[in-house]
Amino acid sequence: MRPQKIVDKDLLIALTSVFRAKGYEGTSLKELAEATGLKKASLYHRFPNGKQEMAESVFNYMAQWVEEHIFSALNDESFSPEVRLKNGLAQIKTLYAGGKEICILRALSMQAGMDLFEQNISIGLNKWINAFTGVGTALQLSPKKAKEKATQTLIEIQGSLILTKGLNDITIFEKSLQKIENRYLKT
Amino acid sequence: MRPQKIVDKDLLIALTSVFRAKGYEGTSLKELAEATGLKKASLYHRFPNGKQEMAESVFNYMAQWVEEHIFSALNDESFSPEVRLKNGLAQIKTLYAGGKEICILRALSMQAGMDLFEQNISIGLNKWINAFTGVGTALQLSPKKAKEKATQTLIEIQGSLILTKGLNDITIFEKSLQKIENRYLKT
DNA sequence: GTCTATAGCTAGATAGAC
DNA sequence: GTCTATCTAGCTATAGAC
Numbered sequence: 566m567r568p569q570k571i572v573d574k575d576l577l578i579a580l581t582s583v584f585r586a587k588g589y590e591g592t593s594l595k596e597l598a599e600a601t602g603l604k605k606a607s608l609y610h611r612f613p614n615g616k617q618e619m620a621e622s623v624f625n626y627m628a629q630w631v632e633e634h635i636f637s638a639l640n641d642e643s644f645s646p647e648v649r650l651k652n653g654l655a656q657i658k659t660l661y662a663g664g665k666e667i668c669i670l671r672a673l674s675m676q677a678g679m680d681l682f683e684q685n686i687s688i689g690l691n692k693w694i695n696a697f698t699g700v701g702t703a704l705q706l707s708p709k710k711a712k713e714k715a716t717q718t719l720i721e722i723q724g725s726l727i728l729t730k731g732l733n734d735i736t737i738f739e740k741s742l743q744k745i746e747n748r749y750l751k752t
Numbered sequence: 753m754r755p756q757k758i759v760d761k762d763l764l765i766a767l768t769s770v771f772r773a774k775g776y777e778g779t780s781l782k783e784l785a786e787a788t789g790l791k792k793a794s795l796y797h798r799f800p801n802g803k804q805e806m807a808e809s810v811f812n813y814m815a816q817w818v819e820e821h822i823f824s825a826l827n828d829e830s831f832s833p834e835v836r837l838k839n840g841l842a843q844i845k846t847l848y849a850g851g852k853e854i855c856i857l858r859a860l861s862m863q864a865g866m867d868l869f870e871q872n873i874s875i876g877l878n879k880w881i882n883a884f885t886g887v888g889t890a891l892q893l894s895p896k897k898a899k900e901k902a903t904q905t906l907i908e909i910q911g912s913l914i915l916t917k918g919l920n921d922i923t924i925f926e927k928s929l930q931k932i933e934n935r936y937l938k939t
Numbered sequence: 940g941t942c943t944a945t946a947g948c949t950a951g952a953t954a955g956a957c
Numbered sequence: 958g959t960c961t962a963t964c965t966a967g968c969t970a971t972a973g974a975c
Contacts, residue, residue, distance in 0.1 A: 566940065567940040567941065568940075569940070569941095570940075570941070603940095603941075603942095604941065604942060604943080606941070606942065606943080606944095607940070607941050607942070610940060610941070611940085
């Protein structure tokens, strides 16, 4: 067995950045090959089901990252709810590179991707809502209020990412995160 | 001259619905031909620069619709600011089919589209912000507050469209519009 | 495990008849 | 103005050498 030219993790990171920037249909195997340093045939060796499997792997990789960094921060009961919220929001800022990066879920959800990922997107969004709902209840909100606030939080994260990108102004994303934090902590 | 099989307006409507659903790269000329009832070569007769011109025309058509229906409603000084706001939000609900349809601007902004439309997207978003800022000042907000509120409004519209689509729950979009209205009128 | 070479197809786009 | 037929380029995917 020849050694791998690039380990799985780095491979996934490279694939992620392309899919994130171009979407599913907008990404070609040629670009993926260039971004990873592997030839197309080698990509097929690593992902026998081709482009679709690459996108799915990217999706799963990001889902795991979110689980480990964001949800676990929001749910870490060894900290106060206030600290959990701050840590979670800080991780979210990292995930989106301060607003410069788009939501991978959204990048993959257009076009054919919608068919491929529709159910996983719904599941993923609900996990986000549940994570923020947990913080809300820890901050003494009623379950109903906590869920409403969590939904509103996600709306603002996604919406501010769109405006940040569309207006090319990362302060929009930063202000939104700050606003979200303030609104939780003022309760 | 042979008669047109489909008038410009209907043609644009048909093209719009495909681009909206599939994005720019995700849309093929075959699909556009099927959706319009014209053959590919006929589409090239109507849009000599091909797919890109079709997307640009769709973009301009939607921009005009928004101008005539939404901005003019928000800015119609023959009504009170409260009524202008309500009318504008009602038109927005129509534009997005109550949350079932995505923002065309967003659909075209991924992938190669980002290069094609980047500047127009920024201009378009700013027009939205200005329109809502106008309503805010008419409601006695300071210019600064009015612009902040307008930006927040757009964030929530875009974000709620994403969650509505991702969770397949149109009540999210409806609730967000209601919330936006309440927040303006409570000022 | 990675590579070169290529198959097979579909995309966007054009030529020219009617 | 619309059509059939076709071109070319690029795509996803595979075969087989190393």
